[in-house]
Amino acid sequence: MINIILEEKPTSVSIKYNAYYKLVILLTIINYCGRSNKASLQLIHLIFWSLRDDKNYQVINDLKIGNRNTLIPWSFEFGIEKVLAIGYIEEYIQKKIVNNTLEIEITQRGINVLKSINEYKLLQEEIEKIKDIGKIPKTKLDRANHNWKLI
Amino acid sequence: MTYNQPEKYCVRVKCNDNIGSGVLIAGETTFYVFTAAHCLGKEKPNIENILIEKQRDYKSEFNDIKVVAIKEWDYEKDFALIEIDFEGEDKLLYQYNLAHRFITDTDVKFCGYQGINNNEYRPFPSKIVTTSDTNHCFKIKLSEGETFQQGGEDGHLLARGLSGSGVFIIRHNTPFLIGILNSVITDNAWNNDINCCSVDHVHDYFDSYIDLSDLNELRSWTENLEKTFTEQEIEAFKKTNSDFFKKLYKKNKVIYPNIENANSNTTRQLKRYLSMLQNIRLLENEAPHLYVKFKEIVAKYVNLVQEDYTRTVTNSNEALTQKQSLQSILKDELDFLPISMDIDFADFQIIEWLGICTLNFTNND
Numbered sequence: 113m114i115n116i117i118l119e120e121k122p123t124s125v126s127i128k129y130n131a132y133y134k135l136v137i138l139l140t141i142i143n144y145c146g147r148s149n150k151a152s153l154q155l156i157h158l159i160f161w162s163l164r165d166d167k168n169y170q171v172i173n174d175l176k177i178g179n180r181n182t183l184i185p186w187s188f189e190f191g192i193e194k195v196l197a198i199g200y201i202e203e204y205i206q207k208k209i210v211n212n213t214l215e216i217e218i219t220q221r222g223i224n225v226l227k228s229i230n231e232y233k234l235l236q237e238e239i240e241k242i243k244d245i246g247k248i249p250k251t252k253l254d255r256a257n258h259n260w261k262l263i
Numbered sequence: 264m265t266y267n268q269p270e271k272y273c274v275r276v277k278c279n280d281n282i283g284s285g286v287l288i289a290g291e292t293t294f295y296v297f298t299a300a301h302c303l304g305k306e307k308p309n310i311e312n313i314l315i316e317k318q319r320d321y322k323s324e325f326n327d328i329k330v331v332a333i334k335e336w337d338y339e340k341d342f343a344l345i346e347i348d349f350e351g352e353d354k355l356l357y358q359y360n361l362a363h364r365f366i367t368d369t370d371v372k373f374c375g376y377q378g379i380n381n382n383e384y385r386p387f388p389s390k391i392v393t394t395s396d397t398n399h400c401f402k403i404k405l406s407e408g409e410t411f412q413q414g415g416e417d418g419h420l421l422a423r424g425l426s427g428s429g430v431f432i433i434r435h436n437t438p439f440l441i442g443i444l445n446s447v448i449t450d451n452a453w454n455n456d457i458n459c460c461s462v463d464h465v466h467d468y469f470d471s472y473i474d475l476s477d478l479n480e481l482r483s484w485t486e487n488l489e490k491t492f493t494e495q496e497i498e499a500f501k502k503t504n505s506d507f508f509k510k511l512y513k514k515n516k517v518i519y520p521n522i523e524n525a526n527s528n529t530t531r532q533l534k535r536y537l538s539m540l541q542n543i544r545l546l547e548n549e550a551p552h553l554y555v556k557f558k559e560i561v562a563k564y565v566n567l568v569q570e571d572y573t574r575t576v577t578n579s580n581e582a583l584t585q586k587q588s589l590q591s592i593l594k595d596e597l598d599f600l601p602i603s604m605d606i607d608f609a610d611f612q613i614i615e616w617l618g619i620c621t622l623n624f625t626n627n628d
Contacts, residue, residue, distance in 0.1 A: 113575055113576070113577060113626075113627035113628060114517060114518075114575065114576050114577075114578070114579060114581070114582045114624055114625070114626060114627060115574075115575050115623075115624070115625045115626075115627050116572060116573060116574055116575070116576060116582060116585055116586075116622075116623070116624055117573050117622070117623040117624075117625070118565065118568065118569045118572040118573050118589070118616075118621065118622050118623075119565075119569050119573070119621065119623075120562070120565050120566050120569060120621065121619055121620060121621045123619065125558075129555070164548050165548055187549065190551035190552050190555070191551075
């Protein structure tokens with residue numbers, strides 16, 4: 113006789129799917145990559161994309177240091193609207209219109225969150241990676257994204 | 264020390280200023296060296312003039328081997344069989360077999376003492392070009408990248424000394440002696456071809472010839488090869504001490520009572536799982552929304568059907584059928600996933616469930 117048992121087992125889910133993890137990454141991106149505490153949605157999506165794997169990161173890093181001036185096809189971060197919503201509710205971020213485009217600004221509350229994250233030395237690997245990329249001028253990004261041609 | 268390679272059976276043969284190579288063969292009661300007749304001179308020599316030496320590796324010292332008698336000598340067909348007194352390493356010689364009837368294009372290896380550097384042996388990879396069963400001879404060609412035409416020298420000068428080298432086919436880690444080297448074509452060694460004579464010439468002295476062209480033989484080699492390979496892989500997986508492997512293997516041993524089936528299924532599943540895992544990481548990266556949906560459906564599905572599939576069956580066949588039916592229904596649930604990814608997501612998920620014990624098979628006897 114053979115017993116067959118099928119039962120649900122808890123499985124580990126990558127922290128990448130945790131909304132609060134994403135929120136911290138979002139705040140870090142605005143803080144280190146944006147200009148005067150503000151970042152466009154395009155920049156936010158792009159940096160999130162670069163953190164997905166080393167190959168993507170290399171592309172952004174090369175763009176930043178001038179080894180390349182175009183981008184490979186990149187994609188939007190999944191579920192970012194929910195993360196932004198939490199951010200607005202908790203008042204870590206707020207919307208700002210700059211030159212007719214929407215930008216996200218980090219508030220003092222948001223900066224305080226980042227401070228305490230750093231105090232406890234949490235998520236340092238990701239934070240360091242974002243710090244390393246640093247500020248990417250908007251014009252550079254626009255130019256890199258302008259190289260698409262429809263065929 | 265080289266492990267069961269043609270190098271191990273290679274000897275240097277010297278006789279009246281002639282120098283060549285030879286190969287050791289174990290007979291029923293005694294040992295022989297098989298070589299080309301021209302390595303010993305144009306006339307049948309006296310045994311006192313023959314010097315046979317062997318190295319343990321290509322840099323080591325030469326040890327003399329005592330010559331007892333010349334058993335066969337044929338200058339025309341260019342082979343000689345010399346009986347020797349060879350004691351210490353008799354075990355060594357039983358590690359290879361003799362073979363006749365082989366197929367062209369098979370890779371072979373020979374090893375001998377090239378005249379330009381005759382203090383060190385060198386193995387040469389080559390390929391069988393064509394064979395003649397009636398004349399007991401065959402032709403081989405050096406493998407790509409190997410040539411006798413170097414530095415403007417005549418090919419025959421570079422090939423000199425290699426005559427008498429044993430030609431081996433290697434199957435299933437075992438060398439099979441098929442013949443010895445005789446000559447190259449004209450002074451230029453055209454095409455890097457080498458004429459060889461087959462061990463069939465000395466058929467009377469040895470009885471254990473294997474027919475390497477026999478298809479059944481070939482098939483059984485492949486099967487054996489696969490079996491040993493699977494066993495080695497299972498051992499390797501066991502050594503990794505992976506919890507996933509242990510759980511998967513335990514269940515396969517229940518579903519497949521025959522241990523060979525359990526072994527081969529486990530290694531195949533693990534390899535499939537690992538290669539699919541790569542692609543699924545890709546999906547997670549490129550299309551996270553699909554990945555999340557995949558995981559959601561899987562979780563919902565297991566919750567929905569866990570009671571339907573939890574049961575006791577009488578034998579392993581029923582267990583297998585049950586597993587297959589679970590997999591095929593899951594496959595239908597997952598048909599929204601892109602076909603272009605070429606992953607059987609249901610297969611992947613079932614293996615994962617086995618590895619983390621969501622799906623469990625246990626013997627109840």
